[in-house]
Amino acid sequence: MITARTSPLKAVLLHLALLAGTSFSLFPIYFVVQASLRPGNTLYSTELQLLPTNATLDNFRHMLLETPLPLWLWNSTKVAVATTFATLLITVTAAYALSRFRFRGRGLLLGGMLALQAFPGFLSIIAFYLILNRLGLTNTHLGLILIYSAGAIVFNVWNLKGYFDTIPVDLEEAAMIDGCTPTQAFVRVMLPLARPSLAVTALFGFLAGWNEYIFAQTLLFDESMYTAPVGIFGLQDTYSQPWGWFAASSLIVSVPVVILFLYLQRNLVAGLSAGGVKG
């Protein structure tokens, strides 16, 4: 697939293809931006408006100053950050064990985790509710963190294990010959090398806590406990959706995620490759 020289025509075509893909990605987002800038709370307009008329930042001002959105964002931050750390802790250790130790039931465990994903949890929200209730965790952020971080286990363990597998065992063995325990070798040798896939795990943990709303809506009663998606979704009444507020607040909610994307750029690609070829 490497050709010595790319003809200018081909290069232009490739860039045009990228432009098409990017437009596809951005087209709906553009309309979110537009709705957020439009006065009033309508999404529909009977004429095609490519530029909003009477653009205003009113919706942003309303959401940030006149609703509990800042509090909800703070709740979301707590939940997402805690989920990130919990996910990292749970999955990194599990993936390490699955990558480096040979024990009975290892295969069953890897496959079993994948198999459990096949259960449609959405249909048994009431079961989640009852379990958390038994643990005294309904209407708490802790309950949500538990669900989110456990929900993120499977993909992340698989992804991390794949990455760990690509790191030569020799490096740890060398460390152990130098007197490290396996755990020390893991922390000092493995983790720094696995940084890209740790970044991916962290991102996925964060997204799990940041964007989810079905479980959050079921398990939280108290408006002061809401995460941002629950709070924003709750702004609609039976019939009408306040589009200006929806759009403005979803953009506000998206900002931290975009920043994370930009920050994790490089790691994102490397960390997802899960040891494709090496090994």
Place this chain on the structure above:
Amino acid sequence: MKRFTHILLAVLVAATLLLAACGQSSPAAAPTAPGAAEPTKAAEPTKAAPAAEPTKAAEPTPAPDALGSGSSEIVIWHGWQGDYYEAIKQAFADYASKNNVKITLLRVPDLNNKVQVAVPSGQGPDIIAWVNDQIGKNALSGTIQPLDSLGIDAAYLTQNFTDVASSAMVYDGKAYGVPESLEAITFIYNKKLIQTADLPTSTDDLIARAKAFNGPDKYLFVYSSKDAYFSAPWWQGAGVTLVTPDGKTELSSDKGLKAAELIKSFSTIMPKEIDYGVADTLFKEGKAAIIMNGPWAIADYQKSGLDVGLATVPVVSSSGQPGQPFVGVKLLMLAANAKNPTGAVELMKYYGSAEVQAKLAQVNKQVPANKAAQEQVKSDPIIAGFIAQAANGKPLPNTQFIDAMWDPISKTLEAIWTGASPPDQAIKDGATLFDEKAQDLK
């Protein structure tokens, strides 16, 4: 890499086949060791989480709204919003300071499902603020309790509230709530686009006038036509009882066919793909002269600079009777496991008083359930419009069978509207679907 894939695949095949086999042979065989389920142990992994949780920073605005500081607390779950909520909050704050109780107001979205899961597991509020169609289901599932032994019975209700409101509180011979206000959809028109004299008087008149009035992107009349609640005036005006207390529907009948054909003819005078948002926008943008909508929309229309008037839903030509919308009665209900039932009932009585309800009506332009309050506010033209419409309406049934109605009627409407089925077929199928849904509500 080869080793990795090899192991990965071998493991996957072996493990998932094994698990699948277990699952198929008997549903009791679980993919994990039975007996491993120990909820006490389960608290362990979460210990890691709070350590990582930054809890120190101060919370911005504290919600929920806790009013008063009394020793006894009454918790209310509700869905109130905006200025209306502010007015209610004020009324409760007055009560809390006078009676030395603490009233906690929690706005709970998805109230319906929340109550269903929370109350049986020993949680939830003392009082639930809702609409009367929820009474039957919740009485049956034991999430709310009757009030007769606590001082609110049928006699108390009829003495203080309008007949429609009081009868809407009674289910299976017992009183289950204190009514707040009556809500019905009505014709709202844009005075700039249509004169009062030109308002349609019957559905035939409406269609004829629409054909003359409509132009490109210009409509005489719009409404959320695929929504069961919004279609009720046509069915009921034609004489159809949509749901009976014993779980039947008259949807599939000669009268039902007349209504279905009427709805079909509406599809020729409105945009094909219409829902609440589209209808609302057309009206707000001045592209539709009349919309059928409820009291909640008035403030928004006035804010958009429209000068609006109200008119009752016109006569349904096939029957000669006026279109009959549902009249929903907002109310307070007592949760089955209320911690403070007597205190809660006192509060509910206060909420039903003329003084509170008149105040709420002025803020929210709604029809008070309290008779004396209704007298006080009926001079307001908007409230008067809704009082007139409610007089033509039919109380929203409080039987649990109403839950069998919404989805089948919405689907019937869609089939009629898009032409997926002819009207006679659509109502027949709709009634069959209703019967299927009603089966488990008995």
Place this chain on the structure above:
Amino acid sequence: MAQSLTRQRPAPASAGSHNQSVRQSLTAAAYLMPALIGILVVNVLPIFYNMYMSLTNRNGPARFAEGKYRVVGFDNYIRLLSQSDFYIVLGKTLLYATLCVTLFFTVGLAFALILNHPAIRGRAIWRTLMILPWAVPTWVTALIWKFLFHGQYGPINQILRLTGLPAPDWLLNGTSAFVAITVVNLWMSYPFFMLILLGGLQSIPTDMYEAASIDGASWWRQLWSITLPLLRPVALPAVILSAIAQFQMFNTVWLMTKGGPVQRVGQPGATELLLIWAYNQGFQGAQRFGLVSAFAIVVFIILLAITALYIRVTNATKGVYE
């Protein structure tokens, strides 16, 4: 799983003394414990609960409260599996999941290949712009897409009309509604596949292609015999997990079409996928917890079987290639 771990014997492969293996196993157990407990509470317990519920008659408000319902055996399963609609919906959902994952993979791979091409300038910018759909909450984008597809006022059709192209009522017609929900799903999911495959592509050593070029292998030939086989380990878990997720699609489609458009009242709508149908059966009208639980178990078993089959098939073809 927990038991198989505690009962485990030392792994024979590990070098060193017996004691060392025991210690290694214990270390492994300790490392796995948090994940196991999490999985147990969040993934396994609900399955048990559902199995129990599925055997009860907890359907409808009169049988909702604790003590009001009882175990009735397999009634819910019989009721579910005797409906011919179930199999229609199942077939449609399989078609949808297969179509979606195929599209995700193909489109994701196409853009990954383009992004990985040495002639591309500003790679990081393109990549970031293309993954932005990921950042916006899904329920907002689902509602936005519903508006974009509106027959009369939607921007898609307004643009189509300006260019003189036919502008169908996307969400009112069965086939085009199905196309619409597929497009939306592609929009949400292809960036993830693109990233994963891009990572995979970047770890393939270039000398493999150089050698193939010297042997005169065409671009297609290289794609089939080098790129795709080497991407397999990266793609396989993603494909499986994504297929499972598509099979369980609810939220986006529900917000866009509610399973409609209605073809005939009482029959599944054009986009009424398995979980939407389950929701309509179980929660629109009476709350049928027993029936829905049986549904969840049946879906679980079907998905397990399909996943296992898929892995066996892909494994078999792998044997053919190598």
